[in-house]
Amino acid sequence: MDKQEKYDDDLLKTFLNPDRIEKAPAGFTSKTITRIQIEKQSSGLTRSFFGNKNRIPLVSFAVFAALIIISVALPATDINPSDSVIWSYLRNPVISLPSINNDFFQNLSIPGWIPYSFIGFVMLMFFDRILFGIFHKHGK
Amino acid sequence: MDYRSDIFYIRQVKEGKINAFSHLVDRHKDKAYNLAFRICGNREEAEEIAQDAFIKAYRSLNVFKMKSSFATWLYRIVYNTAISLVRSRRNKILAIEEFPADAFDFLRYCSNQDEADEEYRSSLVNFAMQKISEDERGIITLYYYNDLDLEAISKITGISRSNIKVKLYRARRKMAEIIGKTENKIVTYHG
Numbered sequence: 001m002d003k004q005e006k007y008d009d010d011l012l013k014t015f016l017n018p019d020r021i022e023k024a025p026a027g028f029t030s031k032t033i034t035r036i037q038i039e040k041q042s043s044g045l046t047r048s049f050f051g052n053k054n055r056i057p058l059v060s061f062a063v064f065a066a067l068i069i070i071s072v073a074l075p076a077t078d079i080n081p082s083d084s085v086i087w088s089y090l091r092n093p094v095i096s097l098p099s100i101n102n103d104f105f106q107n108l109s110i111p112g113w114i115p116y117s118f119i120g121f122v123m124l125m126f127f128d129r130i131l132f133g134i135f136h137k138h139g140k
Numbered sequence: 141m142d143y144r145s146d147i148f149y150i151r152q153v154k155e156g157k158i159n160a161f162s163h164l165v166d167r168h169k170d171k172a173y174n175l176a177f178r179i180c181g182n183r184e185e186a187e188e189i190a191q192d193a194f195i196k197a198y199r200s201l202n203v204f205k206m207k208s209s210f211a212t213w214l215y216r217i218v219y220n221t222a223i224s225l226v227r228s229r230r231n232k233i234l235a236i237e238e239f240p241a242d243a244f245d246f247l248r249y250c251s252n253q254d255e256a257d258e259e260y261r262s263s264l265v266n267f268a269m270q271k272i273s274e275d276e277r278g279i280i281t282l283y284y285y286n287d288l289d290l291e292a293i294s295k296i297t298g299i300s301r302s303n304i305k306v307k308l309y310r311a312r313r314k315m316a317e318i319i320g321k322t323e324n325k326i327v328t329y330h331g
Contacts, residue, residue, distance in 0.1 A: 011316045015261045016284045024173035025187055029165045032194045036158060039195065 146210040153201055165194050168211055171286050172218045178281040179222035179274050189225065193217040208295060215286065216296045219278050226274040268318040275299070276311035283308060 146167070152160035172193060177186035196217050197204075204213060269277055275297065282293045290308075294301045 011319065012265075012280075012284060012312055015265045015319060017258065017262065018285050018287060020258070020262055021170055021174040021285050022177045022183075022186070024169040024190060025183070028169050028173070028187065028190070029162050032165050032169075032191050033158065033162050035191060036161065036195055036198050040158070 147206060150201060150204065150206070150210060153198070161194075161198055164210065168214055169194075171211070172214055174285055175215060175218050175278065175281050176222045178269060178285070179219070179278050180226055181270060185225065186222075189218060189221045193221055196221075212288075212292055212295055215282065215288075216298075219282075219296050223274055223278065264319050264322060265315075267322065268315040271318050272311050272314050276307055276314075279304060279307050280311050280315070 144163070146164060149160045149163045153164075169190065173186055173190040176189035176193070177183060180186055180189065193214060197210075197214050204210070269280065272280070278297060279293060279299075282288045282296060288296070290301050290304050293299075293304050297304065299307070
């Protein structure tokens with residue numbers, strides 16, 4: 001510590017009385033504890049509200065999951081699980097997927113460059129999304 | 141007088157006893173409030189900052205590893221909250237109260253000379269504090285009012301120890317200069 005620094009330090013020590021700190025206002029502790037209690041109660045409410053609010057997707061998810069498990073667990077025959085009714089249904093695309101009538105597209109005469117520009121447009125869109133994601137993250 | 145350690149109350153709070161937290165608030169409220177006040181320069185905002193800091197500390201008490209003291213951890217929350225608040229303000233400069241031209245005014249409001257001197261010095265310090273940057277105000281408060289060493293201040297502020305030393309030196313110098321100039325003005329004014 002050089003001479004000037006020591007002088008500055010001493011000067012501040014003379015002027016700055018650590019006992020004269022700005023004291024927290026009256027009722028500070030009770031106000032803080034009340035805020036904590038309110039927050040604790042409201043966070044409890046939010047948790048129960050979360051369950052209520054998401055009841056429908058939760059039920060639909062549970063039903064969907066149960067159906068998948070049943071389809072795998074209950075085979076049509078006792079030998080192979082993949083022989084279950086649902087699996088055999090899904091394996092047959094003619095039955096499981098709706099038939100698409102593409103006569104319209106086959107009869108359509110469009111210039112040759114349009115499919116390429118469409119693909120290019122889709123690729124640029126994805127590229128743009130990726131760039132937005134990167135720079136948005138950096139911006140934050 | 142409560143001689144139980146902070147750790148005792150922290151364990152109680154972790155067991156679900158909210159009221160144990162009131163002992164921690166009571167013990168640290170003045171220094172936390174003073175730190176917030178010195179940085180932001182506004183009593184209402186300081187109260188809000190200090191309360192928010194205690195609430196944040198309560199919420200995160202489960203992740204508090206007790207590697208540092210509760211006070212250090214709390215001051216870090218107060219410091220960061222106060223600094224971000226001041227930096228987010230459009231007008232970062234505090235509403236500077238000009239130092240009263242007449243130092244003898246203090247005698248009118250105080251019952252004796254000692255009290256007047258004390259009041260005068262305190263006002264000079266407050267005046268000088270307004271003229272330094274918010275992080276310097278934080279460092280000066282932690283060093284002089286909270287009586288912390290450079291290592292602890294570095295942990296609280298996230299600034300390296302050597303940088304704290306430099307900032308402390310500059311802030312001290314600036315404040316000493318302001319105090320000196322203001323005193324000279326008063327002496328000149330009164331002959």
